[in-house]
Amino acid sequence: MKKISWIITIAALLVGAIGVYQYLVFGEQAAGYSSAVPWGLGVATYMLASGLSAGIYLLTSLVYICGVKELEPFRQVGLVAALSALLAALVAIGLDLGHLGRAWRIFISPNPHSPMAWMVWLYTIYFLLLILQLYFDSRGDSAPAPDAGTTEIPGDKRPGRYLAITGVLVALAFSGGLGALLGVVQARPYWSNPLLPVMFLVAALASGSALLIFVVAVVNPDQQDEETGRAINLLARIVVGLLVFYLLFELAEMLLGSYYLSPSHALPYQLILTGPNWWIFWVVHLVVGALIPVLLLVRGNITAKTAGWAGFLITLGFLGVRYNIVVPGLLAPPFTALPSAYSEPGLAYTYVPTLNEWLVVLFVLALGVFIFKLGIEYLPFSRRPDNAVTPPAHHVETGADLSRRYS
Amino acid sequence: MVDKEGREIREPVSRREFLVKTATSMVLGAVTLGALSRTPAYAGDTAAVPAAGSDSRATAVKEWPVNGDWENRIRRLEQDLERALGKPVEQRKWGMVIDLRRCVGCRACTVACKAENHLPPGVVYRPVMEEERGTYPEVQRRFLPRPCMHCEKPPCVAVCPVKATYKRPDGIVAIDYNRCIGCRYCLAACPYGARSFDSGRFYTQDTPLLEPYESEPALEYGKQWPRQKGRSPIGNARKCTFCLHRLQAGQLPACVTTCLGGATCFGDLNDPRSMVREWLAREGLMRLKEELGTEPQVYYLT
Ligand code: SF4
Ligand code: SF4
Numbered sequence: 001m002k003k004i005s006w007i008i009t010i011a012a013l014l015v016g017a018i019g020v021y022q023y024l025v026f027g028e029q030a031a032g033y034s035s036a037v038p039w040g041l042g043v044a045t046y047m048l049a050s051g052l053s054a055g056i057y058l059l060t061s062l063v064y065i066c067g068v069k070e071l072e073p074f075r076q077v078g079l080v081a082a083l084s085a086l087l088a089a090l091v092a093i094g095l096d097l098g099h100l101g102r103a104w105r106i107f108i109s110p111n112p113h114s115p116m117a118w119m120v121w122l123y124t125i126y127f128l129l130l131i132l133q134l135y136f137d138s139r140g141d142s143a144p145a146p147d148a149g150t151t152e153i154p155g156d157k158r159p160g161r162y163l164a165i166t167g168v169l170v171a172l173a174f175s176g177g178l179g180a181l182l183g184v185v186q187a188r189p190y191w192s193n194p195l196l197p198v199m200f201l202v203a204a205l206a207s208g209s210a211l212l213i214f215v216v217a218v219v220n221p222d223q224q225d226e227e228t229g230r231a232i233n234l235l236a237r238i239v240v241g242l243l244v245f246y247l248l249f250e251l252a253e254m255l256l257g258s259y260y261l262s263p264s265h266a267l268p269y270q271l272i273l274t275g276p277n278w279w280i281f282w283v284v285h286l287v288v289g290a291l292i293p294v295l296l297l298v299r300g301n302i303t304a305k306t307a308g309w310a311g312f313l314i315t316l317g318f319l320g321v322r323y324n325i326v327v328p329g330l331l332a333p334p335f336t337a338l339p340s341a342y343s344e345p346g347l348a349y350t351y352v353p354t355l356n357e358w359l360v361v362l363f364v365l366a367l368g369v370f371i372f373k374l375g376i377e378y379l380p381f382s383r384r385p386d387n388a389v390t391p392p393a394h395h396v397e398t399g400a401d402l403s404r405r406y407s
Numbered sequence: 408m409v410d411k412e413g414r415e416i417r418e419p420v421s422r423r424e425f426l427v428k429t430a431t432s433m434v435l436g437a438v439t440l441g442a443l444s445r446t447p448a449y450a451g452d453t454a455a456v457p458a459a460g461s462d463s464r465a466t467a468v469k470e471w472p473v474n475g476d477w478e479n480r481i482r483r484l485e486q487d488l489e490r491a492l493g494k495p496v497e498q499r500k501w502g503m504v505i506d507l508r509r510c511v512g513c514r515a516c517t518v519a520c521k522a523e524n525h526l527p528p529g530v531v532y533r534p535v536m537e538e539e540r541g542t543y544p545e546v547q548r549r550f551l552p553r554p555c556m557h558c559e560k561p562p563c564v565a566v567c568p569v570k571a572t573y574k575r576p577d578g579i580v581a582i583d584y585n586r587c588i589g590c591r592y593c594l595a596a597c598p599y600g601a602r603s604f605d606s607g608r609f610y611t612q613d614t615p616l617l618e619p620y621e622s623e624p625a626l627e628y629g630k631q632w633p634r635q636k637g638r639s640p641i642g643n644a645r646k647c648t649f650c651l652h653r654l655q656a657g658q659l660p661a662c663v664t665t666c667l668g669g670a671t672c673f674g675d676l677n678d679p680r681s682m683v684r685e686w687l688a689r690e691g692l693m694r695l696k697e698e699l700g701t702e703p704q705v706y707y708l709t
Binding site: 026027028029031033034035036038039096097098099100102103105106109110111113114115116117120181184185186187188330333334335337338340341342344345346347 | 517528529530531534535536537538551553562565566567568569570571585586587588589590591592594595596597598599600602603604605606607608636637639641642643644699
């Protein structure tokens with residue numbers, strides 16, 4: 001089984017690499033985005049992966065911040081998943097740039113006004129925090145504390161705790177910041193919505209917790225059944241709650257949006273609900289990404305595997321959500337007469353992802369999975385002895401004294 | 408009379424302006440050169456007609472209909488330009504006024520701009536939008552050229568993560584091609600759709616021969632930009648520069664000199680004697696999407 005999943009991952013990477021090669025050789029003509037619709041599937045995938053990373057991170061950091069014991073056994077796997085999703089997001093957006101080779105300029109001469117510059121800085125801090133946390137974690141679990149002179153006890157995760165608190169702030173900032181990145185664009189009425197940062201945060205949490213269910217139940221099954229069950233029970237409740245919360249936001253947005261009359265306000269909503277890609281909203285997002293998984297998750301006697309696949313469906317649905325935020329916002333031309341003013345390739349206010357863009361998405365997702373698999377396979381987290389894995393019952397009840405659990 | 412007839416044939420639509428200008432030239436003919444120094448600059452040409460004498464070679468040019476005809480308007484704009492270029496750059500403020508009543512929708516500006524800046528497929532700086540109003544026989548067709556507005560508060564500049572796009576002291580919103588990372592955030596943020604992305608297409612790319620002229624360097628920003636894979640401007644955001652490279656050489660933007668209807672007026676908005684300032688004082692002035700607060704420096708006369 002393990003072997004098969006490796007083979008599938010590597011095959012997906014290789015097939016996806018064809019798309020990357022085409023990008024590098026033929027440039028941006030290989031993509032469907034254009035002067036008229038400047039962002040497309042690549043940006044949507046980046047937003048999905050960035051949100052997944054933030055969501056998983058925030059969830060697994062609850063262990064530290066709020067003492068949620070159910071998730072404790074899955075914290076490291078969560079960190080690895082967050083790191084993999086972050087790297088996938090960065091590769092997705094990197095490949096989307098016209099001149100990736102100049103991206104270092106964001107560090108040398110950033111524009112402090114630009115939310116995009118902020119995002120890059122936040123990602124960098126977040127990346128370093130993740131690496132540090134993984135380092136401390138692996139050190140704390142697998143080896144005695146190297147500096148025996150300090151009061152640190154092996155397994156004590158004090159530096160990890162501070163890192164986690166900082167990380168939570170950073171993850172909150174960049175997941176909401178992604179909403180701000182679109183929200184500040186006054187030119188696009190569909191984006192220019194002050195609630196967007198909050199919606200993005202909720203979307204990140206909902207999609208991240210969904211992916212975490214998948215990771216816990218399907219990808220990482222060598223945990224004890226009892227642990228997995230407990231974590232899934234909690235996560236299922238969290239994900240359903242967050243998803244419903246997000247849908248509520250969306251309902252409000254759609255209801256109000258349906259009243260708008262000016263074309264640039266109204267067109268994105270019309271396109272989402274009844275345009276040629278109506279199925280993204282109705283089928284991918286609502287049926288596959290919400291209705292079916294929620295029905296699965298609220299059933300009483302659900303198996304871990306089913307819950308995991310429900311989580312997978314929700315994650316998939318959020319790709320549709322991200323796409324429907326990025327693309328319809330751009331499909332409304334700034335002037336109704338502009339699309340017909342000058343016609344040639346690259347100036348049509350339509351967007352259809354090219355095969356190449358799909359291949360790049362495949363590459364990015366496969367890369368995320370690949371890094372994740374490498375991480376859980378080779379990072380020096382020694383499996384804890386079984387007796388330490390199941391937290392004593394009173395800890396579960398009280399949620400207290402977290403830092404000294406393994407002492 | 409020649410003047411009058413000439414004007415009537417050329418610009419039948421603009422009667423109000425014609426009357427004003429004829430009156431002006433009559434007055435000007437009656438006053439002395441000294442008094443003229445306080446009048447608008449084009450008066451200089453008008454006064455030169457009698458002064459030059461009818462037998463000099465210059466007369467052949469100077470006998471052209473004086474005020475408001477295409478040639479002289481261009482001359483006037485060039486003089487304005489020269490004056491502006493004599494000032495320090497931060498004291499200039501380039502701006503444009505487009506008279507929609509004069510625009511005939513010929514798209515000469517669009518094409519001239521394409522040629523001047525060697526724009527590839529998918530990149531256009533000055534499309535002309537078209538709108539039809541009413542039903543036959545009461546029908547009207549209107550044209551609206553849309554260059555970059557060179558906004559006073561440009562949203563494209565605010566969002567660029569690497570400060571590749573910036574506002575010059577003379578008001579032109581420029582892109583430093585070698586800084587631009589091609590993120591296209593500015594394209595999303597421009598409310599006028601005035602930015603394009605150069606995705607590396609060529610008009611003749613699918614033909615047996617990729618025509619070499621397509622790769623010849625554009626002169627934007629006063630530098631040479633050959634179109635080669637992986638090099639700017641391919642992979643960059645691009646936009647109207649008010650033909651900065653031409654301005655630096657004392658030439659008007661290509662769209663201004665090619666405008667058949669003489670609808671595009673360009674110059675230094677800080678210069679009270681300039682023709683743009685005169686046009687700015689006319690009735691029916693408007694800017695696009697004023698409500699956004701971007702304060703475009705391209706104005707329209709409706
Ligand atoms: S019109 Fe668009 S590209 Fe031009 S300055 Fe304004 S926002 Fe920037
Ligand atoms: S495409 Fe270039 S000019 Fe536009 S925002 Fe990105 S880096 Fe700046």
